[in-house]
Amino acid sequence: MKRFEKLSVTLPAELAEMVRGRVEAGDFASDSELVGEALRIWKERDASLEQALLRVRAKIEEALNDPRPSVSDHDVGQHLEELHAATVKARGNAA
Structure with missing residues (x-):
């Protein structure tokens, strides 16, 4: 069973007007439902960004550990x- 805490x-x-408008339009049953959904999406996006950062860090580490000689900008x-x-x-x- 989900545990809820009142905040x-x-x-x-x-933003308050946007919340009220979406609830009044029937998109959400309550302010709490809208905020909960927004936080769930934010959490997913945050996790996705973290995974992207981990992939970038791994690529950087791979490049730094590459034994091949560096190529100069020249x-x-x-x-x-x-x-x-x-x-x-x-x-x-070709012309």
Whole structure:
């Protein structure tokens, strides 16, 4: 059985009006139901963001532990310029 606890919160007028409007429209049975649903969605989003951060941290750790030599920004730039030149040349030949 779910355990409930009563809380009292103060909302900005705009949010309070939104809550009342959604309840009056029949989207939710009560203010409590709306707030509970909003908090559930927030909790899910928070967990999803945490998982995304963990994946990013793992990728960073993987990159830091990669034994291959680093590529300098100069080398990356040069490679991109070569790719661009090859693309321009290929398009020129296709025209």
